Amino acid sequence: MSKVVVVYHSGYGHTKKQAEAIANGAKAALIAIDAEGNISEEEWQLLDNAKAIIFGSPTYMGTVSWQFKKFADASSKAWFTQKWKDKVFGGFTNSATMNGDKHSTIHYFITLAMQHSGIWVGTGLMPSNAKNANRDDINFVGSFAGAMMQTPSDASSDEVNSGDLETARLYGQRIMTFVEKN
Template identity: 70%
Template sequence: MSKKIIVVFHSGYGHTKRMAEAVANGAGASLLPIDAEGNLPEGGWEQLAAADAIIMGSPTYMGSVSWQFKRFADASSKAWFTQNWKDKIAAGFTNSASMNGDKLSTLHYLFTLAMQHSMIWVGTGMLPSNKKSATRNDINYVASSSGAMASTPSDASVDEMLPGDLETARLFGQRVAEVAAKVRG
């Protein structure tokens, strides 16, 4: 039985949105964008309450999530107070302009938010592409176990995002859906 999965994300320039779409495609999930003011659309909190899995995404800005995502996270304290997200599946993804770009710090933030909500975190389940023969378009070339990562140069358009990063995101979404089906029965 398929589970209800929501991808909640903020995207400043469109790159994280494209990554969110790839994650949602793999997971069979619905997209729930956080707007430029850090708010969810009407009915967004209800969608999250009804979800079996919540996949969170934010660009990495200055070593962490965007302020818009942080505003959403702070507002989630109402769900925390009632433990509304307890035992839901959680996962996260991010994109930044640099190969490192401190993306792991962003994923740690998302992981900590999930742990605050008593959620169950799912990593990528992918080996890194770390052999001499690896190319930038290989799956998990950025080499993350904690969540999906993409690296898009600051002067690259959304259409120039690398197919390997987007396929990594899709496969990550697929893994979250598979784990949700197992754990949430």
């Protein structure tokens, strides 16, 4: 059984690539929320038994996709009994523009984790914000709260930025270190 589970929705495959990178870093199991916003009973059990849960969604219109929101609303069953209390949490998102209101999505994840009485872990990564920084650098998007990725609206899922994927992998690795400490 995996100690870390990444639960995510991906509309076009870009966020799936980010989820896979985070899962690689965290040695995590992946749960894809389907197009109708559902996961299986077995997948709910994986989340209940995990030590860490990492949320992921593209940022659509300034927040999570409706499919992720449906999943989050369904997690109220775990909230009611505090099944996820004291779990480690993290989150990641992708949008087409550099800002794209991604922080609204990350803040949504933080609020959801806090409602579940969880412990949030940020990236722990310094931003690439010097004049000599380039788009393939780690944490070029510059987020401390969760992993952020930017993919142009006309890019395929095979064209996601390598620096953003490495940022995601390192973030997953950091979350795993918190799990291993407890």
